[in-house]
Amino acid sequence: MATADATAPHLDRSLPDSWTQITRVAQYELLNFARSRRFIVLLGITGAIAALFTVLIAHYRPESLLVGPIAFYGTFWGVAIAFLVDLAAVFFAGDAISGEFQNKTGYFLFGNPVRRSSIYLGKATAAFVAGLLVILIYAAVAVGNGWYYLGPPPMVFLESVAFSVLYLLSVIGVTLLFSSLFKSGAMSILVSLLLFLFAFAVIEDVIVALVHIEPWFMITYGSAIITNVINASYPAHIVHSHPFGLAGPVTTTYTATIPEGVAIMLTYAIVGAVLGYLLFRRQDFT
Amino acid sequence: MTGPTLEATNLTKQFGSFTAVHQLNLRVEGAKCVGFLGPNGAGKTTTLKMFTNFIHPTAGTARINGVDVMEDKRRALEECGSLIETPEIYPALTPREALSYIADLRGIPSRDRTRRIKEVLDEVRMTEWIDARTGKFSKGMKQRVNIAAALLPDPQILLLDEPSTGLDPRGVAEVRDIVLALKRQQRLIFMSSHLLGEVSDMCDEVAMIDHGQLLAYDTIENVTNRVVGEADLVEIGLAAAADGNLEARLGAIPGVTLVTRTDARKFTLRFRGGPAGQQKLLADLVNAQIGLLSFTPATSMARLEDTYLKLIQGGY
C-alpha cells in the first residue's frame, strides 16, 4: 500500500472565493455537457434545422422569402429560434438540480466547501453559456444565408437576437425552478419541455379567446417580441377588429410592446431562478 | 490552536413525525480515529449528513473546528473531506477530471494538482484507470475513487460513512492502512462502520448510537470495560467430550469468574488479571490435565462485539 508517510509535505491549498467556485462549477458542468453528448445532440438539431432552411432556400429560391431581409429573417430565424431556445434551456438546465439528487452525483459534489448558491449559479451559468452558443450558431447560419442573398442583416435582426438571449434566460429560470421542484430528472425535463413547447401557448390563446384581457402575465406573450420586432413597423399594441362584419362582435388582439416583452421575460427569469434557489437551499439529500 | 474538532450540540433531525437523530451531544477532539457504530437505521448517516450540509438539522448545531456548518458551510468544511453514502461520480468524466473538479473547488494550486491526483489514486490503486470514464466502473472501483476524492485535499478531518462498502477484501485492508497512515499524520477520522474488526483495529474511540440517541462515547477500552467488565474471555477446546463435573473444576481455578459451556468440547472462561492472569490460567489448565486442545483468548474485536450487542439490546 502506497501510504503517504507522516513527513509528506502539507498541501498548501487556499479555498477560492465563491465567484471563482461559481466559474469552476460552470466550467465542469460545460465539460460534462460536452462529454455526455448533450451538447452534440443539441448542435445536431440546430444544424439540421439550419441545413434544412439553407438547402431548401438554395434549391427553390422562394420569392416570398427573398423579397427582403424582413421576410427572410422573419422566417429563417423567427420560425425556429424560440423552439431552439426552449430545447437548449431544458436540455442544459432541466435536470441541473434534480439530476444531482436522482443520480446521487450530489454526494460527490455537495460535501465540498462550496455554498449551494454557488453550485446553483454555476449550473445556471453553464446552461446559459451552452444555450447562448446554440443561439449564436443558428444566428450565424441565418446571417450567412441572409448576406449571400440580400446583404448585411437589418438592425431589427440584431434586436431579435438580443431578445432571444433574454428569452433563454427566462426559460432557464423557470426550468431551474422545476429542476428544484422535482426529484426526478426525467420528470423536471418533461414538465419544462411540455410547458414551453405547448402549454404556455395554449393557455395564452385560451385566455385571450375567453377572457378578453391582455395576457401580460404569460411568457409566450412577452417572448413574441422576438418575432414581432422583425417587421417593417412594429405591430400595434391593441387592435380591435370585426372579423364577422361591422355588426358582429369586436375581436381584440394584443401585442406586447417591446418594454412589456422585456419586462415579462426578465420577471420570469428572476422569479423562476429565485424560487428555484429557495427550494433548493432548503432541500435535504436523502 | 487546539486539534481538529467535531461537535454536535442537541443535534436533532426529524423526518415528518419520525425522529432519526435525537438531541445528540458529542464532542470529538484531536488526532484520532473514532468509530461510529449502531444498527441499521440508527441515525449514523443522518448525523454525518448534518455535519456535511446534505441535510438540515431540525434543531441543534453541528460544528466543525468550531464553525457551525449551517451558518458557514465554506469555512466549516474547508478542513473536512467526506465520503457519505456511496456517491456516484459524473459518469462521463474520468477520475482525473472528477478529481480535478474537486481540486479546483478546494483551491489546490495547479502546480500540485496533477501530482496530488496521482498520489491519491495510487493510494486507492486506481492509477491504471485514471483516464477511463467512471460510468463503466464497478461499484468498488467507484468507491475507491470516492475515497480518493475525500483524501484529495489532505484535510484535517475525514468523515467517512462505511468507507469499505463494496470493496474487496484487499480493498478493506487498504482502507485500514490508509486510515492508520492518516492517524500518523495527526488527522481526525470519524467513521461509521458495521465491521467491528475494522473498528477495533484502527479506532481509538467509539461512539455508539441507536434510535437516534447516543449510547456511549469513550475509548474502546473504557466502553468495553464498563459494559462487559474488565474480565477477559478465553475460549478453550478439549480433545474429548468433558465429563459432568468439569464445569465446577474450571470454575474453581483461581481468577476464573465465570464458566460457560458452549458445546460438548468447548467452554468460555471469564477471568481476571490481564496478561499475567491469562498466562497463569493457561498454566493451570495444562496442569489440570483436562485434555486441553486449544486456548483462544477473545480478541479486542470480540470484546467490542459483546459490548455492541449488550448496548444495543440493552435498549438503553
Ligand SMILES: Nc1ncnc2c1ncn2[C@@H]1O[C@H](COP(=O)(O)OP(=O)(O)OP(=O)(O)O)[C@@H](O)[C@H]1O
Ligand atoms: N428522507 C427520509 N424520510 C424519512 N425517514 C428517513 C429519511 N432518511 C432517513 N430516514 C430514517 O432515519 C433513520 C436513520 O437513518 P440513517 O440512514 O441515518 O441510518 P444509519 O444509521 O445510517 O443506518 P445504516 O447502518 O443502515 O446505514 C432510519 O430509520 C431511516 O428510515
Ligand SMILES: [Mg+2]
Ligand atoms: Mg447509513
